[in-house]
Amino acid sequence: MAQLEIVDVSKSYGTVEVLKNVNLSISSGEFVVFVGPSGCGKSTLLRMISGLEEIADGEIRLDGKVVNRVDPARRGVAMVFQSYALYPHMTAFQNMAFSLSMAREPKALIKEKVGRAAEILRLEKLLERRPGELSGGQKQRVAIGRAIVREPKVFLFDEPLSNLDTELRVQMRAELIQLHDKLGTTMIYVTHDQVEAMTLADKMVVMNGGIIQQCGSPLDLYDDPDNKFVAGFIGSPKMNFLRATVEAVHGGRITVADVGGGGRFDLPFAGFNASVREVELGIRPDYVEIASEVGRPGTLETKVAFVEELGDVTYIHTDTASGERLVIRSNKARYRGGAQCVASLDPAGILLFDRSGARIRSTH
Amino acid sequence: MIEKKHIPHLLMVFPFMALFAVFFLYPIVSGLIYSFHDWNATTQMRFVGLGNYERIIASRDFKKAMWNLGTYIVITVPLGIAVSFCLALLVDSFKGFWSNFFRSAFFMPVVLPMFLAATIWRWIYTPNIGLLNTIRGWFGLESVQFLNDTSTMLYSLIAVDVWVSAGFNMVIILAGLKNIPKHYYEAARLDGASKLQEVFYVTIPMLYPVLFFVTTYGVISALQVFDTPWLLTGSSFSDYGGRQNALLFPVMDMMGRGFGELKFGQASAYGFLLTAVIVVVTAGMFAFRRKGYDA
Numbered sequence: 001m002a003q004l005e006i007v008d009v010s011k012s013y014g015t016v017e018v019l020k021n022v023n024l025s026i027s028s029g030e031f032v033v034f035v036g037p038s039g040c041g042k043s044t045l046l047r048m049i050s051g052l053e054e055i056a057d058g059e060i061r062l063d064g065k066v067v068n069r070v071d072p073a074r075r076g077v078a079m080v081f082q083s084y085a086l087y088p089h090m091t092a093f094q095n096m097a098f099s100l101s102m103a104r105e106p107k108a109l110i111k112e113k114v115g116r117a118a119e120i121l122r123l124e125k126l127l128e129r130r131p132g133e134l135s136g137g138q139k140q141r142v143a144i145g146r147a148i149v150r151e152p153k154v155f156l157f158d159e160p161l162s163n164l165d166t167e168l169r170v171q172m173r174a175e176l177i178q179l180h181d182k183l184g185t186t187m188i189y190v191t192h193d194q195v196e197a198m199t200l201a202d203k204m205v206v207m208n209g210g211i212i213q214q215c216g217s218p219l220d221l222y223d224d225p226d227n228k229f230v231a232g233f234i235g236s237p238k239m240n241f242l243r244a245t246v247e248a249v250h251g252g253r254i255t256v257a258d259v260g261g262g263g264r265f266d267l268p269f270a271g272f273n274a275s276v277r278e279v280e281l282g283i284r285p286d287y288v289e290i291a292s293e294v295g296r297p298g299t300l301e302t303k304v305a306f307v308e309e310l311g312d313v314t315y316i317h318t319d320t321a322s323g324e325r326l327v328i329r330s331n332k333a334r335y336r337g338g339a340q341c342v343a344s345l346d347p348a349g350i351l352l353f354d355r356s357g358a359r360i361r362s363t364h
Numbered sequence: 365m366i367e368k369k370h371i372p373h374l375l376m377v378f379p380f381m382a383l384f385a386v387f388f389l390y391p392i393v394s395g396l397i398y399s400f401h402d403w404n405a406t407t408q409m410r411f412v413g414l415g416n417y418e419r420i421i422a423s424r425d426f427k428k429a430m431w432n433l434g435t436y437i438v439i440t441v442p443l444g445i446a447v448s449f450c451l452a453l454l455v456d457s458f459k460g461f462w463s464n465f466f467r468s469a470f471f472m473p474v475v476l477p478m479f480l481a482a483t484i485w486r487w488i489y490t491p492n493i494g495l496l497n498t499i500r501g502w503f504g505l506e507s508v509q510f511l512n513d514t515s516t517m518l519y520s521l522i523a524v525d526v527w528v529s530a531g532f533n534m535v536i537i538l539a540g541l542k543n544i545p546k547h548y549y550e551a552a553r554l555d556g557a558s559k560l561q562e563v564f565y566v567t568i569p570m571l572y573p574v575l576f577f578v579t580t581y582g583v584i585s586a587l588q589v590f591d592t593p594w595l596l597t598g599s600s601f602s603d604y605g606g607r608q609n610a611l612l613f614p615v616m617d618m619m620g621r622g623f624g625e626l627k628f629g630q631a632s633a634y635g636f637l638l639t640a641v642i643v644v645v646t647a648g649m650f651a652f653r654r655k656g657y658d659a
Contacts, residue, residue, distance in 0.1 A: 051553075051554075052550050052553065052554070072553050073553065073555065073556035074556075079550075079551070081547050081550070081551060083547055085545075085550070085551040087551075087569070087570075089569040089570070089572070098552075098557075099554075099555035099556055102552075102556040102557050103556055146555075150555070
């Protein structure tokens, strides 16, 4: 187990700045997930931690020791690659034993360590097989086994489940959680899949444009995002955003108008800066319901664009009068495209963002 | 009976079939017939059965040619591939301009006409005033008759052929190197492999299909070696093989018997013997090839 600190780390490829002053502290034994869209710099940051990518600016400290110039093999990190990176000419055993063979460890010790890792990952019967004779899930387990035998301080996972089918991915997610519980080692995991991130992480680090947008526990990020990017990135379907004009600020409440092209809402909000006139309302589909009455306060008239019926839940994708998309979660309603629909927004679920996308928090 | 609907199909393959029959099948069949006859192109053919084959196998020149060929293959093929592999690694380690420069420079001998390459090397090997002997002279070493001393002739030829073929093999190996995914090297780095260990444990095994092709192609080419030793040793069908036949090879022996001595029956039989050797060697290589694998 090890504590990892990333201090003012930056990285550029030519004129393109991939990471900008990244600061992050990861505690011993934490399962941290870097999540963000393609090109946000999450894999680059992981590769910098592994030593495969040079650190141009800043420091990476492992257990207090700066490792910027330490060889990747000596950093005490092990990495599981997206493509598994298993040598096709070697058996599963040889793949798992490779690092130990390079270190010229005694054969008995290699056998013991590989055997122990194989037992943890239930690979005992597959050790003599070559990667070509293994399924995707088995290959991934061998790749994890190769990391385990090195007994690293930090495990690094670079989108390790993205090549697996949905069912196997769910199964492997559960296995990774169990593995983390069993080993108790610090794990850093990169993914662009926010569901994967939510289910695995103790701490989630949301990145965009080479900047850490927010980090914290998955539910904190879901319920209390710092900005519009995090709010929109986490959660499926994503949060609804509706432009609005602040009409009045009075006694711990504000009134916003022109919501979705005509709606008017009175929201509890303390400490609102009265000079701000333009805001954006964010609300998750869970807080939007179908209303029966037209014109009631806190409702919007919308037109159904399409409906996603998932069995346990139905998502009704509607368009407001202003053309903004509003997704409503429902488990009863049956709607068809083109139908008129009245949506009721629960004020408790409404978040406010300024025009730059930063969250405006109530001082309640 | 040919169905009417197949006539257009047959008409479409006819041009190829006709050319194939005239320029491929006919020479093979007529060559096979000649190989059982004594014929000098001017007299009537005389059937001799397997006489031509027996005469070739019993001849001293054939044994010398086969011995030379064996030695040549055993040295040239592995040495040629080792040199090409090292050059490919070198070129691969460069980027941009220098990569293109070295690739072009090393490929130059491949595009050079063989007679020009042989002329260059004859000058390099020239006694006293040749490049190699001039350099030897700077160090006070005696001039060596590279192409006239039976102890150096074969090795001199090998050097030329390695020089000529290295660029071609390098390009093929380089293409193979470019196809090895980077993550294997990254995994090896994380596992503590040195650069040399990366070459032995990642590069060479991952290049196995390419190296197998290069080796097979190299062996087949080497079995047919003719032009380089012929150009280095007088370029004549009446006088070839160099001093004491030190550079006599089967194809050269075959050509000499045919176009030098006008023994076309023997030359044809020689051709079929060589074909049999090439087929057996190639089939043997494929039979012992390691089974393929995928990631």
